[in-house]
Amino acid sequence: MTIPIKILLDTDPGGDDSFAFLWLQSLAKQGYAEIVAVTSADGNVQAHHTFAGSCKLLQLGGFGGVEVGRGVIGGSAQQAVADAGGIHGADGMGNLSHTLPAPAQDYETARASDDLLIEKLKAAPGEIVLVAIGPLTNLAAAERKSPGVLNLAKQIVIMGGAFFHQGNVISEAEFNIAYDAEAAKLVFGCCQNLIVMPVDVTHQLVFTPALAQQISAVQPDSPISQFVVALCNFMVGTALSFREMNGQHGFLVHDAATLAYLFYPETLLFRRMQVEIETQGEWTRGKTVFDRRSGIKTTANAWVALEVDAVNLLAMLVEDLKLLVAS
Ligand SMILES: [Ca+2]
Numbered sequence: 249m250t251i252p253i254k255i256l257l258d259t260d261p262g263g264d265d266s267f268a269f270l271w272l273q274s275l276a277k278q279g280y281a282e283i284v285a286v287t288s289a290d291g292n293v294q295a296h297h298t299f300a301g302s303c304k305l306l307q308l309g310g311f312g313g314v315e316v317g318r319g320v321i322g323g324s325a326q327q328a329v330a331d332a333g334g335i336h337g338a339d340g341m342g343n344l345s346h347t348l349p350a351p352a353q354d355y356e357t358a359r360a361s362d363d364l365l366i367e368k369l370k371a372a373p374g375e376i377v378l379v380a381i382g383p384l385t386n387l388a389a390a391e392r393k394s395p396g397v398l399n400l401a402k403q404i405v406i407m408g409g410a411f412f413h414q415g416n417v418i419s420e421a422e423f424n425i426a427y428d429a430e431a432a433k434l435v436f437g438c439c440q441n442l443i444v445m446p447v448d449v450t451h452q453l454v455f456t457p458a459l460a461q462q463i464s465a466v467q468p469d470s471p472i473s474q475f476v477v478a479l480c481n482f483m484v485g486t487a488l489s490f491r492e493m494n495g496q497h498g499f500l501v502h503d504a505a506t507l508a509y510l511f512y513p514e515t516l517l518f519r520r521m522q523v524e525i526e527t528q529g530e531w532t533r534g535k536t537v538f539d540r541r542s543g544i545k546t547t548a549n550a551w552v553a554l555e556v557d558a559v560n561l562l563a564m565l566v567e568d569l570k571l572l573v574a575s
Pocket residue numbers: 259260261262264265292381382503
């Protein structure tokens with residue numbers, strides 16, 4: 249019998265978050281994952297939008313009973329990066345959130361994401377995989393409030409960073425790290441259990457309208473099919489307008505890479521590194537760096553994915569989303 253992986257999802261939906269969210273719910277329905285909680289994060293759009301988006305995505309996938317935390321705000325005193333509403337839509341979800349079921353939870357009365365993280369990690373030390381696909385503000389706040397708590401996670405799987413490939417928010421840095429570089433510095437400074445999915449691999453995860461059609465063909469009138477097709481079309485439009493895709497007709501499902509690591513690890517190759525976060529640089533704030541010189545090293549905090557079998561990974565995503573639509 250399969251023992252499901254206990255997952256706490258920290259997320260800032262987000263177009264690519266939405267695809268990761270649905271993938272996770274498919275894996276949970278199939279019995280491979282257990283969703284312990286969702287901690288929404290301030291990021292792609294503001295915290296009240298990512299909270300509502302998280303609740304709605306859980307309702308859509310059939311997991312409306314999972315508790316959602318409200319994102320900690322103001323993690324970075326020097327925040328210089330604007331949110332990504334221009335890419336993901338004002339609501340973070342392609343301006344489609346009004347088409348989804350109403351949230352079953354209330355932002356005003358929800359628990360703070362850092363408190364929820366602390367409670368869940370302390371209740372099951374060494375058991376929970378923390379999947380972090382937004383800025384690391386909530387994780388840093390939890391660690392400040394309860395030092396050592398992040399190392400109670402079995403692993404922390406992060407979408408973030410850019411090592412050999414260019415960044416996306418500036419040439420030298422990726423959004424999730426740069427949006428709250430101080431939080432990232434704190435998390436990378438205190439944890440040894442990190443798995444990192446940087447832009448180096450996620451820039452290859454081009455999700456296309458043709459893939460969305462494969463999913464929706466299972467049952468075109470299902471709310472999930474309609475959402476997947478409409479969100480894909482929106483994201484492709486903004487990706488093209490931001491000149492992100494080198495002319496390819498698709499958009500990047502960055503965040504989905506974290507679930508590929510957990511459930512389809514044969515699609516990825518990793519390197520062991522001590523990753524540091526640049527917080528002082530005038531032109532490089534939020535850059536992820538490591539010592540790439542040959543020579544002895546006595547510390548490492550992360551396994552960093554640097555190669556991906558994108559065709560296979562996207563095929564796994566599509567097949568699991570088809571199962572979710574059919575369920
Ligand atoms: Ca995200």
